[in-house]
Amino acid sequence: MSIDNSWFDTAFGPTPLMAILRGLGRARTIRTAQTAWELGIQLVEVPLQSPGDIDTLAELADLARAEGFAVGAGTVTTREHVDQARRAGARFVVSPGWDLDISAYAADHGLHPLPGVGSATDVQTATAQGLTWLKAFPAAALGRNWITLMKGPFPHTRFVATGGISATNADTFLEAGAQAVAVGSSLGDPDQLPLLAKIAARV
Template sequence: MDNSGVEELFGGARLMAILRSMGVERSLSVAATAWDLGIDSVEVTIQSPEDVEALRAVAAAARERGKVVGAGTVLTPAHVTQAAEAGAAFTVSPGLDLDLVRASHDAGLPSIPGVATATEVQRALGAGLTWLKAFPASVLGTSWISAMHGPFPEARFVTTGGMSSANAGDFLSAGARVVAVGSALEDPAQLPRLAALLDRR
């Protein structure tokens, strides 16, 4: 269930946008803000039929701009099917469910499962997964990222939950490969600071 293909999807970008239950029009607007800023990867959470329609619309807009859209908060095989049919390129889950990862993999969508403990990281890596969602990142803290890289240097963490321009740089410095931001994209004061992070390697 190798998910190393996520690396190519992200293209080395350090930020990803998360659109959570915004509806179609607002999702399209915030996605456009992210793309215009230089954030190429967008995740649309799918917890309702309206969310799935938003994913479908954003995925269509992304194709026109050569961008990538994933489906977030994927909790069931039915969500995987909805994500694939709506045009998602990958899936993201809040927790580690290897059966769900397998269903996503079988649908042709690399899966990024959530982890919050060393046990979960080890189990995910043992299953061939290197890209992992550290969630909730603001609760885990930057020291968690640094600590996990000691025994698990091959892990590639996407930090999600409570991320903003105020702490994104700290998580990148701690070793996160990608920081996922949500509401920060709707705060004009944060946009210049987020843009400054895009060139970090």
């Protein structure tokens, strides 16, 4: 079995940032997504952790489609989550850990999987299935050196550093070898927006 998630090569092409909009409620999620889009962030993730998140994801997916952006579902840990994401119009799904069944099921249903990894075993297992983009999680706990060390044996793997990332430490993970970083609360902090704009412009 081979799972192709090289779609992220193009999706992350314009900017090395992804926005995670967790537990903000419908109105704040829409506003924050628009802030992200204005910064040039084209990928927005809405974690599915309550029934209301599915409705918010669907509405945001419609708005994103009209603007040429992509919205994904986060915290996807079951096939049901994948089905909910697909019905809501998500383009990709993000998981906290590595699960072959979830990644394969998502790919089979037209969604691009971005599974989480936190060890060399995870990375080796995921890349053996053909995946080239992986979510390094929790990035702040793993540390920037983890990215550098993993790039040694897995030089072609592209990591999205996620978990504890803000505008103030994003650059350190990018400099360590991550291809992208995911930010959340930074998008609601006016002091961090100029830093995010600078990172978003980095290619």
